[in-house]
Amino acid sequence: MSHDHEWVARATGATSARRGQRIQSLWSGYGEIVRVELTGADVETVVVKSVQPPARLRGAKKDASHARKCRSYDVETTWYRTFASRCDDSCRVPRLVGAQSATEEWLIALEDIDAAGFPERRRDPGPSGMDACLRWLAAFHARFLGVAPDGLWKNGTYWHLATRQDELAVMEDAELRAAAPLLDQKLRACTFQTLVHGDAKPANFCFARGGTAVAAVDFQYVGGGCGMSDVAYLLSDLRELVSCEPHDPSEDPAEMRWLDVYFAHLRSALDQRTERVESDALEREWRALYPIARADYHRFLAGWAKDHWRRDTRAQALTRDVLRSL
Ligand SMILES: Nc1ncnc2c1ncn2[C@@H]1O[C@H](COP(=O)(O)OP(=O)(O)O)[C@@H](O)[C@H]1O
Ligand SMILES: [Mg+2]
Secondary structure: OOHHHHHHHHHHOOOEEEEEEEEEEOHHHOEEEEEEEEEOOOOOEEEEEEEOOOHHHOOOOOOHHHHHHHHHHHHHHHHHHHHHHHOOHHHOOOOEEEEEEEOOEEEEEEEOOOOOOOOEOOOOOHHHHHHHHHHHHHHHHHHOOOOOOOOOEOOOOOOOHHHOHHHHHOOOOHHHHHHHHHHHHHHHOOOOOEEEOOOOOHHHEEEOOOOOOEEEOOOOOOEEEOOHHHHHHHHOOHHHOHHHOOOOOOOOOHHHHHHHHHHHHHHHHHHOOOOOOOHHHHHHHHHHHHHHHHHHHHHHHHHHOHHHHHHOHHHHHHHHHHHHHO
């Protein structure tokens, strides 16, 4: 057994562990996610996220993108070590089997969420899948309301402004560039703070058969924030998710109906908390921040992939409205 496999075997009580299927390689050659097969343990498989940045980037402290990624793996390790166990079935996440980190290297062994009943992946979640993703987000935001993001990103999401100064600098849209700090500040000033997942796209949800329940993975950008950042990001993809609903611009946009679905799930999740929450005030504040969160994400896209940005006329129109209202 390799050193890593010995470590996985020890962590699971297995007599042996061997490399199984590679699930995927990590972004920009940073490593891989593999399934490890076990003998003599309670479970047959675990999933290992193994991060080893390319040699040329090691120690490149001035490289903002590398620094952000390194921090993101520290955050993901902390998430699984100290927060993940607070998620119940309503916001299911993989359990941590074990984690190890050295300088610019991370190894995170997780429960195999496929084996736990979430074997499907969907690029297009469809209506029932979308409902399940929003229900997961609502339960997650309700659970971590008022919880300090100790050891996580102070401000969650992979696009938050402090870590995206390079993209801001090259943005052609001067009006949006000038408004960017104000959008960011309005979100940070939110009184009902919670934890945001930070990359809540369909690819980071694992679906139960039939797609009516989900578990979430990929906690590299989890941190403090307003729940609207996750919802705006998930719903900003909606136009591409054609099967969700045909988009008729003369009608109330589908996006707003999904926002209502989110808030209905949030209400029932908040009702289940033992501590009372002023849910009317929360919903009022978050609804008002939804367009801001939408514009904040599109501020990132405008600097990072402006062609993508130009094509999305709805996001453009929405952002113009927000800028006018500031
Ligand atoms: N615990 C797990 N069980 C099963 N599949 C997983 C697990 N963790 C991740 N995956 C699969 O691997 C993919 C990539 O993992 P993720 O943590 O999102 O890495 P990346 O940072 O490369 O996006 C996920 O989208 C999911 O399909
Ligand atoms: Mg991912």
